[in-house]
Amino acid sequence: MLRRVYVWEAPVRIFHWAHVASIAVLAFTGYYIGNPFITVPDETAQTYLMGWMRAIHFGAAFVFGLGFLVRVYWMFVGNQYASWRDWLPVSRDRWGFFGRQLKYYLFLAKERPHYMGHNPVAGLSYAAFGVMVLVQGLTGFALYAEPYADGFWRAAFGWLLTLFGNQTLRWVHHALMWLFAAFFVVHLYMAILADVEERNAAITGIVSGVKFNHAPDH
């Protein structure tokens, strides 16, 4: 019997799409900032392309950073599917399913386990994604702090500049952008695969919040 279950609460969904949009904008503008591939031959006083790219990049960075903070907060106050326990396979139960799910992905098992929230392998990949967001946010805001000789930004993130130096920070910030691109490819495929194989509205679920339960448990 198909049962409708409200899995993804509004903050989780808003976080998801805020991150989709901000990462897309950040990757494009960030790539331009790292390697300005468009040169504007017009009158200098009439153009502000790099200026806009940076302004948009910084604006999107705040959406990205705040979205991350909201999601971390919601881990502790949201429903069971939003919990950090859905990301890290720490319980013996989740760990067992982690093995089964991984075997299924590697064509070593025929049966696809069913879950209402994240499957344990996907959950762990989101934990890794969280680390990527954290590092990207720290390196990004450290670079944002660079023009400030003192004040809030320098106090909050300047220590990273002292510790690692600008070149390393920019290198990591740039390299992680490509990891986000690779993550996007795999994430999109996995979502489509889950939607097709589990037929539980994995894709529409992140819009409506509702998934279908047609398995007896989990």
Added chain:
Amino acid sequence: MTREQIDPLELSLTGGEPFNLVEALARRGVSRREFLKFCTIMAGVLALPVEKASRIARALENTPRVPLVWLEFQDCAGCTESLLRASRPTVGELVLDVLSVDYHETIMAPAGEQAEASKAATVEKGGHIVVVEGSIPLKDGGLYCCIGGKTAKDILFETVEGAIAVIAVGNCAAFGGIPAASPNPTEAVGVADLVKDVPVVNLPGCPLNVVNLTATVVHFLTFGSLPAMDHLKRPLFAYGKRIHDNCERRPHFDAGQFVEEWGDEGHRLGWCLYKMGCKGPETYHNCPTVRWNEGTSWPVMSGHGCLGCSEPNFWDTMTPFYQRLPEVPGFGVEATIDKVGLGLTAVAAAGVAAHAIGSAVRKKAAGASQEKEE
């Protein structure tokens, strides 16, 4: 950045014969008018209101002579060259000379034991300022830099004894500089790594801009204190602003107008050197405002990117000088981060495609076995 203000230091230098700077300068052909112009320039460099120029003039006229001992260790004498750069001596240089310099290995007349004796006499009296050029090697007991049978480290500690302040000029003395670049074969360090009980001022740059040294000394003589400094012990008047934020090419950066190749159309039009690896966005220094060689020009003005020479370990952290980003280690000489990143994404896409085919095959096989069972 924490603003580190050194407590005002008492000028206890009243000993010695009475000294009149203006008269001493006049003997060298510097008119009072030129002297006042110099004081105004110093007020500008120190970011003081122009009225302070008269206070500087009064202070310099009445100040007792502060002896200055200039030491050279692992260096190229480039900072000394910077001090002597002009085709004719400038007023600032003369002020520094008549006011201060007692001992300078490269330019003083005495040599050998005579020179050492004059240094010893100055140090014995105390109350002097020590200027250090070049880094200090520590490996193997510091034997990689010895002068008169003593290691650089010993000479440094001997000379700063009783000194009011130590001014580390150039990147080598401030942060270890080029001798400290990886793999740092002599374990070279900067002055502030060793000297802890005498205030240290860092005036990095490769070379030092002598305007900043003169201004630091003038600040000290006028106010009796060292200037406010940043977390790297660099005076804020000279290192408080980013090159990028004061650069005359900045409008081209904001507009999106970049030099792509040396000598191209953009280069001839004076566009931004960002894509040529300019490190102006990472570097704090007053080059765009005070410039070099009596305000003639500075690297970016002449069409070359900034190398970041006033930042710690610039030889390691600002390279490659002519690229925005370092290469990816372990991927060969020409592997840029974008090539590797694009490759990674392509591998992910290929893996996904292969997995999709595998999943389709599995589904078909499962369907076939189900049909069989039926």
